[in-house]
Structure formats: C-alpha cells, structure tokens
Amino acid sequence: MKHILIDTDVILDFFFDREPFSENAAKILSLCEKKDIIGFVTPVIVSNVYYLLSQKAKQEKVIEKLKILISILEVLVIDKNAIIVALNSEFKDFEDALQNYSAELNEEIDIIITRNTKDYKKSQIGIMNPDNFLKLINDLG
Numbered sequence: 001m002k003h004i005l006i007d008t009d010v011i012l013d014f015f016f017d018r019e020p021f022s023e024n025a026a027k028i029l030s031l032c033e034k035k036d037i038i039g040f041v042t043p044v045i046v047s048n049v050y051y052l053l054s055q056k057a058k059q060e061k062v063i064e065k066l067k068i069l070i071s072i073l074e075v076l077v078i079d080k081n082a083i084i085v086a087l088n089s090e091f092k093d094f095e096d097a098l099q100n101y102s103a104e105l106n107e108e109i110d111i112i113i114t115r116n117t118k119d120y121k122k123s124q125i126g127i128m129n130p131d132n133f134l135k136l137i138n139d140l141g
Contacts, residue, residue: 002037002137004028005076005103007114008045010130015053015065021115024130028113031137033072040074040109042102044095076102076109090122100125 006028012018014025032039046066053062082101091097096119103109103125111126113133120127128136 003040003108003110004037004133005040005042005099005109005112005125006032006045006073007099007112007116008048009115010113011041011045011049011069012052013115013130015049016056021130024134027134028130029069029072037137038074038108039072040076040103040106041069042076042078042099044078044098046070046075048095076106078102079105081105091119093119096120 010021010025010028013021014029016022028037029039031037046069049069050062050066053065057065078098079102082098082105085101085105086094086097089097089101091100096116100112100120100123103112104123109125111128111133112120112123113128113130114120115129117127117129
C-alpha cells in the first residue's frame with residue numbers, strides 16, 4: 001500500500017475546485033477515503049488550508065471541511081528534529097522543507113504528491129504530480 005504526503009496545493013485544488021487540477025485531487029482523496037492508499041498531511045498543511053479557506057467561507061464551514069479531511073487522512077508529526085533538519089537544509093522554501101523532512105523522518109512516506117515538484121528537488125523521497133501519480137496507480141492495477 002502506498003503512503004503519500006499530499007501537499008497543500010493539491011488539497012486546495014480540491015477545496016477551491018481549481019480546474020483543471022481539481023479532478024485529480026478529488027481522485028487522490030477518494031483513494032485515501034477508500035483506504036486504497038494512505039494519505040498524510042502535516043499540521044502546517046492543515047493550518048495553511050484553514051487560513052486560505054477562511055478567506056472565502058465562514059469558520060464553521062471551514063472547520064466542517066477540515067474535520068472531513070482529517071477523517072480520511074493521517075497527520076504527520078513535525079517535531080524539533082524535523083525543524084532543525086529543515087532549517088539546516090538546502091531547500092529554498094522553509095515550509096516545503098518542513099513538509100519534506102517530516103515525511104522523511106516518518107520513514108513510511110513513499111511519495112510526496114505536489115504540483116510544485118521543482119520545490120522538492122532536494123528531497124530523498126519520490127516526488128510526483130497528481131497526474132503522474134494517478135497514472136502510476138492505474139498501471140499498478
């Protein structure tokens with residue numbers, strides 16, 4: 001079974017119905033809901049999604065959406081060690097570094113799913129965009 005970290009952009013594609021990306025985001029979340037794959041997010045991703053959704057919707061609605069999201073996804077820990085490694089990394093973006101190293105230190109994550117693959121060039125984990133990931137999953141049957 002695949003264990004994936006789903007980056008903020010993919011979650012936002014789903015919630016904001018950003019075409020043409022929302023369909024693949026929905027497919028990935030559906031695979032997580034069915035437990036065909038195990039999807040993870042980080043606390044940073046949840047916080048970012050909350051902030052951006054709250055710009056467009058009432059807090060009660062945002063909280064409801066996040067509760068549903070968290071019911072189908074797992075949450076990685078970002079501990080002191082992950083922060084130190086991220087701070088000392090060669091990642092240009094600290095937030096991406098936090099995501100990456102929480103996944104690397106978890107040792108269960110196989111792939112980070114993001115549309116911003118260039119941001120994860122320094123990662124030791126496989127990086128795929130949603131389209132390529134879904135093709136891989138379909139090819140594996």
